[in-house]
Amino acid sequence: MAKERETWANKIESFLVVLGYIIGLGNIWRFPYMAYKNGGGAFLIPYTVCAVAIGFPLFFMETALGQFMKRGGIGSWNIVPIMKGVGIGTFVIAVYCNIYYIVVMAWAILYFCITISHGTLPWTTCDNWWNSENCLSYNGERNESALNQVSVSNMMNGTLGNTTSVNGSAPVLSVLEFWNDFVLRKSDGFHDMGTLENWPLILSYIGGWIVCYFCTFKGTKSTGKVVYFTATFPYFVLLILLVKGATLPGAIDGVRYYLKPNITRLADPQVWVDAASQIVYSYGICFSTLITFASFNEFNSDCFKHAVKLVVSCSLTSFINGFAIFTVIGNLAYVQDLNIEDLTLSGPGLVFIAFPTALSLMPLPNLWNALFFFMIILLGIDSQFSCMEAVSTVIIDAYPRHFMKKYSRELLVGLMTVAYIIIGIPFMLEGGIYLFELFNNYAVGGISMLWLTVVEAVAIGHVYGADKFVDDIQLMIGYKVPRYFKICVMWISPLLTSSICLYYFVRYEPPKVDEYRFPPWAQAVGWMLVMSSFLCVPFFAIYKLWSAKAKTLREKFAETRRPIYSSHILELRNNEKSLNETEKIRLETDSELQSFIPDAHYDHGVITENGIKENGDFSHEKMYPVVECITDNGNPV
Template sequence: MEKQPLPTDDDRPGESELDIYVQDRQQVSSEPASRAGWNSKIEYFLAQVGFSVGLGNVWRFPYLCHQNGGGAFLLLYVLLMLVVGIPLFFLELAAGQAIRQGSIGVWKSISPRLSGIGYSSCVVCFFVALYYNVILAWSLYYFGNSFQSPLPWENCPVQGNTTVTECEKSSPTSYFWYRKALDITDSIDEVGSFNPYVVGCLFAAWTIVCLGMFNGIKSSVKVMYFSSIFPYVVLFCFLVRGFMLDGASEGIAYMFYPKLEIWGDVQVWRQAATQVFFALGLGFGSIIAYSSYNPKNNNCHRDAFTVSFINFLTSVLATLVVFAVLGFRAKEIVMACVLSNVKKLSELSLDPSLMPNFNYSDPKSVSLEVYTEWFQQSGNENPWNLTECDLEKEMQKGVEGTGLAFIAFTEAMTLLPGSPFWSAIFFLMLLNLGLSTMFGTMEGILAPLRDRFKCLAKNKIKLTVVSCVIGFLIGLIFTQRCGNYFVTMFDDYSATLPLIIVVVFETFSVSWLYGADRFLDDIEAMLGWRPYAVYKYLWKYVCLLAMLGLLGATVIRMFIKTPTYRAWNQENQELVNVDYPGWALAVLSLLIIFAMLPVPVGFIYSYVKDRREPRSRDTEAGHYNIVNTDETPMTDMSEQDHRNGFAVSDSLPLDSA
C-alpha cells in the first residue's frame, strides 16, 4: 500500500483538524503490522551480537593490540568506542527502529535525495558477502580435515625417501595452507585453475547461508541460537586450556604490556578508529535492518551500550586465548631452538674458557632466560653462528588474518594432546562466527530491497535463493589458485573507503540536514524519555570530524603508500610484499567507485526529478516531515504528529499519543 497524505479539512468537510487526526491515528493503529518482528529480546541480541562479533575479533583485534602498544591500544580503543563508536551505533539503531525499514528506506525517509546512501550500503554488503563466504569455505575445508590423526598439517609429506623441500624450509602448516588448501600461485597475475575442494566448500557455505536465510529472520535466528553462543563456549574452553600451557603467561604479558608512546602515532589512531568502525558493523545497513524489526518502545540506547561492550569483551577474551596459545607455540619453538644450539655447542671442540656455563649433559635443563642472557652478553656476532631464539620475534610471525587462523594457531594446536579435537572445535567456532556475520550481511542486502521494491517483498524466498546463487557464481573468482589475493584485495579496498563515506553522509544527514535536536525529539517520543544532550554535540561535531579525519587519513595513505599484497613465493618458501599490477589497481579502483556511485547518482536523480516534477514542500521533506532543512514547522500537521510520526508507514501502527 502506498503512503497517502493525511487528509485535511477540505477532504472532510464538517470535521475539525483534531477530529481528523484522531480518527486517522485510530484507523492506522488498527491495521495489522505486515512487517516481521523478533519473537523475543534474546533473539534480537543474538542477531546483533552475532553480526558485530565476527572473525575480526579473533584474528584482527589481537594483532592490532600486539602491534600497537598492547594495553595502551586497549585504552585508546575504549576511548574511541565511547566517543565515536557507541554514538554512531545508537544513531543507526534509533533510525532503524523508528522508521522500521532497511537502509534504503531509512535514508530515503530522511531525504529522498539521500536514498543512494542505502544503495551504497547494499553494494558494500554484497562485496563483503562475496569474499567473507570464501573464508567460511576455507573453515569448512579445515574442519573436514580435522577428523584425522595425525592432522594432515602436522608433518611434512614425503616424496620417495625425501621430505618435500617447500614444506621442510617453511613449516607443515604453511605448506598445507598454501600448497594443499589453496594451491596458490606466486602472484595475482598467474590465474591458475579452480580448486575443486574450495569450490565444493564454497557451494556448501552458500547453501548453509541460503537455508539459514530462507525465511528471513524467522529462520536465521534459529541458527543463531547455536552460531552466536557456541563460539563463546569454545573460547572459554581454549582459555582454560591455554592458561595451563607453558608459555601462556609470557604470551599474555607480551600482549598487554603497555607502550604509551604509541598515542603519538597518527597511524595507530587510524587503525584503532578503523577497528572500532568495523567491529560494530557501522554503515553496512545490517544494524538498521535488525533494529527495524524491534517494537517502537524498545530501549535502543541501552542496546547500543550492551552490544558494544559485549563486542569489546569478546575481543579481549579472544585476545587472551590467542596469545595464551601463541605464547605456548612460541615457547615450544624457541625452546627447541635453544636445545638445538646447546647441542651444537656441546659438539664443538673449543677452548673451555670460551664455552658458556651450560649443563651439556642435560641440554633440556638450559632455560630460555639463561640462554638469552648469555647470548646478549656474547653479542649477536658470535663465533658459533648461533641464532638468538627470541620469543617475541617468534610470536610476531603470522599473527594477522588468515595467517593467524590457518597457520600460527593451527600449528599451536598440533602441539596439544588430542589435537584433532581442538582443531575441529576451533574451525567449527570460526564457521559459526562467520555464519552469524554472514546472516547480518545478507540481511543488510535483502531487507532494504524488500522494503523498497514490493515485487521483491512478495517473492522473498526467490530473492534469497537468487542472491545466494549469484553470490556463489561470482565467488568462484576466489576459488582460483590466485583467489586468496583477490580476497585480500576485496578485504582491503572494497569496503573500507565506501563505508567510511556512507557513515559520514549518515551522520551529516541526521545531525545537520534533519537536525540533531529534532532527531532527539523523535527518539524521546519513541522511547518516552530524552537521551542525553551530549549526543547532539557528539553527532554534530566529534563523530563527524572523527569520521572525516579517518576518511582523510585513509585516502592519504592510499595515495602515499603503493597498494601491495602478500604473495607466497614458492621458490624461497616465504611471504613477500608485491605491488598490484596495473589491471588489479584498475579493478580495486572500480570496486571503490562502484560502491560509492549510488550516493551521487541518487542525489542527481532526485534533483532532476524534482526539477521536472516540482513537489510540494511537504513531499520534498518526506511524507511525515521526516527531514525539513527549513526550520519552519509544517502548517498542515500538528507538532505532536510530527514528533510521533517519525517515519511511520501505513503498514505500522502509530505509537499512542
C-alpha cells in the same frame, strides 16, 4: 491488505541476532593483531576513545534509524531523501561482503572437515602429495635440529631463517605448504589465476552457501532461531581455548605483552587509524545490517539500552579473546625461543597458519583444532547470513507487493544464493587469494566504510537535524538520550573520522600478499570498487535535486531534505495532536494530491506529510488509500 512488517519473536532474539552479527572474525583475528601491532595494552587506549566517540554513537544512530523508519538499509534513508545515496552505498558494501566473506568460511569448513576425518593432521607432516622436498614438519620442540632457527616471522614468508635443506634451498614449514599448496593452491599473482581444480575448497564453498540459505530463507522466523546456537556456542569454545591456553608454557609472557602498554606508540597516528577502523569494522557499521535488524524491532523497544549492551558485549569479547590469542602467541614464542615482538602475525596467517600450528602441539590436537574451526564457521555464518538478510530486506522493501505470495521470499533468497555462488567462483581459482585481498583492502576495506560513516553522521546530524532525530528517538523509547550522543553525531564522529580518512590517503600504500605487490591495474580496479560505494552519495543527491519540482536550488534542497515518513509514524504523531477538525477525502492521483497539499510526499501509496495518515488498503498501482486530512481551524495542513 498491506502486509505488516515482521518482528522478532522476543527481545532475546533481537539481541542475539545483532550480537552474532557483530561478534565475528574481526574479534578473533583483527583485534588481537591490531593490539599486537600497536604496542599491546597501549592500543586499548585509542580503541576505547574511538569506541566512545565514533563506535557507539554511530551504532546507536543506525539502530535507532532502522527502528524508527521500519525499513531496510535503503528505505530508512527516506528520513532525509537527498542523502538516500548513503543507504545505496552501504547496500553496495553489503553485496561485496556477501561475495567475498564466504571464502573465509569455506577455508574454515575445509580445515574442520579434514580435522575430523584424519587421524594425523596433514599440516603437521611432510608425506602428503602437496609437500615439496624442502618441507619441514613443525613439532614445537626447542633446540632440536633445524628448528633452532625457525621463526613465525620467516614462516609467514615461507622461509626458515638461515636453515637450508638437502638441496640448498630454504626449508618450508609443513603448515605453510598445506595452506599455500593444498588449501589455496596459490599461484604467483593476478597474471596466473589458474583453473577450477580445487574441488575440496569448491565443495566447502558451496556447502557454506547452503548453510547460509537455510539460515535466512524464512526471514526472522529462521534467523531468530538459528542465533540461539550460532551466537552463543562460540563463547563456550572461546572459554575452553582460554583455559587451555593459560596452561601452555610461555602463556604468561603473552598475557604480559598484551596488557603492558607501550605508551610511546600513542604518538603514532597510525595507531589511532587502526583503532578507528577496528571499531567501525567490528561494530558492523555501514553494512546496512544494523538498520535492517533494528527495523524488525518493536517500535517502542528501548534501542538505547539495547545498543549499550551490544557494544559493551562486542568490545569485552574482543578484549577477552585477546587473552586466548596472546596465550597461544606466547607459547609460539616460547617453543621457538623468540621474543614476542619478533613474531610477525597477520589476519589469515594468524587463524589458518599460526593457530593450527599452536593447537597441533597440544594433547588431543584434533579436538582443539576441530573446536577452533567450528567456532570460526559459526562466527562466519552469523556475519554472512546477516549481510544476506540486509540485501534481501532491501529488495523486499522495494517490491513488497510481489513478496506477499507464498514461498516468494524463499525463492528470492534461493536465487540470490545461486547468483552469489556463480559470482564467487573466481575466488576458488589458484589466484583467488589475490582477489580476496583486493576485496578485503578496497571493496570492503576501512576507507570505504569510514567515508560512509562521515556522510551518514552529517546526514542525520546536520541535513535532517540532530535535535529532530533526538525527538524521534524520544517518541520511541520515552526519554531523551544523553546530550553526548548529539555532540558526537554532529561534530566529534565526523571530524575524527574525516581526519582518519585524510591520513589514510596521505599514507596510502599498495596492498600485497606475502612479497607480491598488487600491480597498478589491480589497484585501479580496487579504487573503482571503492568509488562504486563512494559515488552513490553525490550521484543520488544530484539526481534528487535535478528531479525536484521546485524552481530555485534553495527550494529544491528544501524539498529533497523533507522526510518521507511511513504511516506508522504519522499515526503516532497524529495521536499526539489536539485535532479541531478531521475531513476525509479520497485522492485518486498524485496530481490531485499535489494540488491539495503542495508539500506532501507520497511513499508507495502512503501519504507522508505530517497530518496525513493511511486509512485503508493500497497497492503500488494507481489504487490509493482513503486518507484523513488533518486541518487546523478548518484549513488544510
